[in-house]
Amino acid sequence: MKLWGGRFESGPSALFEKFSGSLDFDRELVFADVKGSQAFARALQRQGILTTEETGRLIEAFAEIGEEAKQAEYFAGAEDEDIHTFVIRKLGEKTGDLASKIHTGRSRNEQVSLDTRIYLRTAADAVLGALLELMESLLALGQKYPGAVIPGYTHLRRAQAVLWPHYLLAYVEMFGRDFERMTQARARIDVMPLGSGALAGSGFDFDREAIAEDLEFAAITANSMDVSADRDFALDFLYACSLIGLHLSRLAEDWILYSSEEFDWLTLGDGVTSGSSLMPQKKNPDSLELIRGKCGRIFGDLTSLFITMKGLPLTYNRDMQEDKEPLFDAFHQTLGSLQMARGVADTVGLKADRPRQAADDSWVVATDLAEELARRGVAFHRAHQIVGRLVLESVQAGKKPTDWTGEALESFAPEFGADMARLLAPVEGMKSRELPGGTGPRAVEAALAKAQERLRTMGETLQVK
DSSP, X not given: OOSOOTTOSSOOOHHHHHHHOXXXXXXXXXXXXXXXXXXXXXXXXXXXXXXXXXXXXXXXXXXXXXXXXXXXXXXXXXXXXXXXHHHHHHHHHHHGGGGGGTTTTOXXXXXXXXXXXXXXXXXXXXXXXXXXXXXHHHHHHHHHSTTOEEEEEETTEEEEEEEHHHHHHHHHHHHHHXXXXXXXXXXXXXXXXXXXXXXXXXXXXXXXXXXXXXTTOSEEOSOHHHHHHOOHHHHHHHHHHHHHHHHHHHHHHHHHHHTSTTTOOEEOOGXXXXXXXXXXXXXXXXXXXHHHXXXXXXXXXXXXXXXXXXXXXXXXXXXXXGGHHHHHHHHHHHHXXXXXXXXXXXXXXXXXXXXXXXXXXXXXXXXXXXXXXHHTTOOHHHHHHHHHXXXXXXXXXXXXXXXOOHXXXXXXXXXXXXXXXXXXXXXXXXXXXXXXXXXXXXXHHHHHHHHHHHHHHHHHHHHHO
């Protein structure tokens, strides 16, 4: 079935139909198309184009299509141009000539925009829910080992000691920003375009605010040409997904390293790991590697649509059909990766003695010593040099921080006090970092409580939608 044709003496070639068809992927919009078309039928009734009885018949038929579309075989053998022509054909099979009225005053351009926005609202809510669940799991994992000490890294070199919950709260912050970003993207998605026509606005006096209320949109679009040309809201969604993917990839990389034999900090559950077809001893972090790999795929989805939209003249161009596959893919890969990351987090075990030993054996306390010297009146540049020499001599002699006594420190440099030997234990230096955002025990305890409250607020926000 075609929604056009009178202008043409002959139909499109088989090659062009195959090349331009989109039903094999845009069928994912079927439920959004049904919902939007039901609302449009009610709008046509308010215009007097449909009777109450006709509207009821159409809405019931659309509902049947939505139910039938849940069966995988529903689309078998369909040769329709896209999901919109497919739905209209199915509607005709149920309501006869009445189906031809449903497109009165509606362009496929605005219909596509509406369907995509309805779909992405649901997608955004699913991603927001998965983000919240992952953050809850990370907090629970932090609270499971509240006093565990680990080395923090820069340049993948041991830098300063931090608490395990402080490390996990860093990722909670990242995913919290992702939550805000996706919420903002959803707000720009949540704008109702029906009434825009192909590009100039509808010739029928639709109550656009009433349609928006019917479909639970927060607002209506302001310019009909912009509606026809706009995919900014889709790019916002893809960008939000891309940063989620980036943060998931970094977390995955950390845990791949930390669960390796070289680090041996973490254990991963059997349910999220796999073995080798040849090497019996292997327990591979495949779930994390797949999360890390899918990040690049999501980036590609963003780049694809970003480049597609570059340089398109106003308003609609068929190039924009290429938005669907990247959107669908990014949504499914992002949601799946978030769910997998939560599944991994729920199985993680921390071998707390291993990172604690790594911190004790290294010079992560060097900054603590230098800052204590500065507090005692030594210029920091001088303090930095003194501690640097202490580290150099220790490395050359194979000495660990705990090999030094207070008396030995005083002998090394008169600026040291014997009591400063307490700072050779990483847990002591952390106590000086109690400012908000720091890794001091009280600061971390407060940050955990604040994060819990923040997650409660996020959960309430989701329940309102």
